[in-house]
Amino acid sequence: MRRAPPINLSGILINAAALVLVLSYALPYIYLLMTSIKPAADVQQIPPSFFPAVVSFENFREVLRSSTLPRAFVNSLTVAVLTTALSLSVAVPAAYVATQYRRRITTIFLLFALVTRMVPSVALGVPLFQLLKSLGLLDTIPGLVLAHTSAAVPLALLLMSAFFEGIPEELEEAARMDGCTRFQAFRKIVLPVMTGGIAVTALFTFITSWNEFLYALLLTSEATKTAPIVIAEYNSVYGLAWGAMTAAAVLYSLPVIIVTLALQKQIVGGLTFGAVKG
């Protein structure tokens, strides 16, 4: 016979504490969403209200009608896609040989990639500015892609090596037995198995570039401004345009949030994995 479980006081306390914690972390972002759908005039009312009295999409219309923000979104998207493509195309093969064909040179190489994480981007920004200037790439999309790649390659290398360490050596051996060359074994056997890991790494690289601010601030001016720079300007150049700012911030962050939530399991796995390995 089973007895009903006794009322578990510590269980209730733990649940309550977890709920308070989780809610207090979610509230600021919910407030951002709520503010973005207020009529522009209500955004700065005193005292502020949490929920909108009337729902209005005025703020969204304003930022989408402006000429700078949509273009900045296109710039951000272009830079992030190109950065991801470039970073993955060099980091995936390198991470593969670094984990599957260990040599002194590959160990040194991975160590170097790890150390790169310690380089403050402002310190790298100073000489990158000169490098791009001498190449004539200042304030161009390719220039910004190169700058973002300097940070994205080490990240992609570390994540990909963590993923490659998980594949059995027999896989490649079997392919070699069947008469594949090393490169064919990599391309036809290993890569297809790694699609999931590559997708997570690509998403991370994309988000890193999408979020990047300092290089964009240093290396771009009018033509190639990215979204974070334009959004940042909502609170300086146009005075305190909080309504427009909240709408732009929502537009800028929501796609990433939605994709991440959809792929949450793989991403959280990849993130903790990458962090613990790195």
Add this chain to the structure above:
Amino acid sequence: MSGEDRFVLCMLAPAVAILGLLVAYPVGLLVFDSFFKVDTITPHMREWVGLQNYFDALTSKRVVESALRTVQYSVFALFFEFTFGFCAALLFSALAGQSRWHRTIFALPLMVPPIVAGLLWRFLLVGNIGILNYGLVRLGLISDPEAIAWLSSEDIVIYSVSFADIWLTTSFVALVSYAGLTNIPKDLLEAARIDGANAFKRFWHVTLPLMRPVIAVVVIVRGVDAAKTFDLIWIQTQGGPSHASEVFSMNIYQRMVRFGDLGEASASGTLFLIVMMILATVAYWKIWRPVHA
């Protein structure tokens, strides 16, 4: 050279070329420039000055102050991120299977771009319309919504600007710690329970020592990132009021862009890099190593 070696080199070469061009060369240029008087506008005209840039940087009041502020900021942010994040991980692990939704919602700030987090917290804290102070009035903690000038008081601004950082990265600490906690063998904790250890003793003598590598990773990764912070603070205050929230990375940026002093900015950048590497190495040895020894 064997075929295998050739294959390894071919696969490695593009990444080596990219890292060489975009990381090694710039770092070399940074160190090189730090010994010259160079202008941001005309970087090809260099005048050798030896260690003068380092001397100037280390004796400048504003530089030293911004370095100390970086330490204040990083320690404060890291302490709260770690405390909140680790507590969250313990709560989630106590809830075990029921914590899926909690973890999902808690991971939200992780996906928010730093620039949005900075703007959002500026909006929450800003004088007269910042909702945080109205919330504190509602809770009876302060009497007047103008009582705390989070972002405009020189005394507290360096701490206020770290709220965004804490909010943004606590979930990272929580998720990594949670992964670490789930890897602790259950029978070890059970054995300690049978030996009569209470919850606190089990935590102190079993959980904490086993979590050491995870804690090391979190402290190193987050500590390095906090010390590098630029965008979060820039967007909230641009270093103001009167430099009271100007951290080291921002100071370097200002000297290079506003004052065009590339040489001195490079010297500071080099110093920054050296200190970060030393700190990371020390943290690695002190926190991580003992568990392997």
